[in-house]
Amino acid sequence: MIIDLRGNPGGTTDAYQKLLPYISGKSIRNTRAEFLATQTYIENLETYKKSLDKNTSTDGIDKQIKKLKENLGKFVTFTDTGKPVYIENVELAxxxxxxxxxxxxxxxxxSAEYFLFIAKQSKKVKLLGRPSYGALDYGNAYLVDFGCPGYQVFMPTYRAMRLPDYPIDNIGIQPDVYLDYSVEDWVEFALHYVED
Structure with a gap:
């Protein structure tokens, strides 16, 4: 199987969940995130909560808002363990x-980079190409109006708990096989790589 993620800027981690039983081992080591408790983030969550359908439960968001308010200016996790890694068991196809x-x-x-991060944990996956973009250490960015017309700022709300040990921002996920600029047809290269 060849999965071509070239030019994929991300989106949601939900997009690749159905692929995991086909590419993964029995478990995946996921890294957690810690969120900076700021008034801006609290207001954004409250705005999001108001946008939800009236029949949607907001218990989880309410707990998050409460924890953020109790810890303004600090980094918090929304898990009971606070551990930087959790193991996701995968039912294999x-x-x-x-x-x-x-x-x-x-x-x-x-999120396409996070797919690379977890896919590389499988013994049957090889990543070919060039280092990815390098935007995975900080995320869940919100547009913030900071009072300067004509300019916008996207502020991340979390940082990955694998930092500072394993940074990815401005570095990228490294390929197992680097494809230099002499390789014109990457799919053809990948087919030959599998057949050898």
């Missing part, structure tokens, strides 16, 4: 490819 090649480049970012 009965039939799946023996080898998976993922193509990635400098334009592969955000």
């Amino acid at each position: 009965t039939k799946s490819p023996r080898q998976i090649i993922i193509l990635a480049d400098k334009a592969t970012g955000s």
Whole structure:
């Protein structure tokens, strides 16, 4: 199987969940995040809460807002353990490819990068291409009006708890096989790589 993520700037981690039983091992080591408790983030969560359907439960958001208000100016986690890693067990598909090649480049970012991060944990996955964009250490950015017309600022609300040990921002996820500029057809290269 060849998965081409070149030019994928990300979006949501929900997009690749159905692929995990085909590419993963029995478990995935995910890194948690810690959130900076600021008044701006609290206001953004309260605005989001108001946008939800009236029948939607807001218990989880209410707990988050309460914890943020109690810890203004500090980093907090929204888990009971506070541990930087959690293990996700994956129910493997009965039939799946023996080898998976993922193509990635400098334009592969955000949640597409997190897919690379977890996919590389599988013994049957090889990442070919170039280092990814490098935007995975800080996330969940909100547009913040800071009173300067004509300018916008996106402020991240969390940082990954793998920091400072394993930074990815401005570095990217490194490929297993680097494809230099002499490789014109990456898919053809990947097919030959699998067949060798």
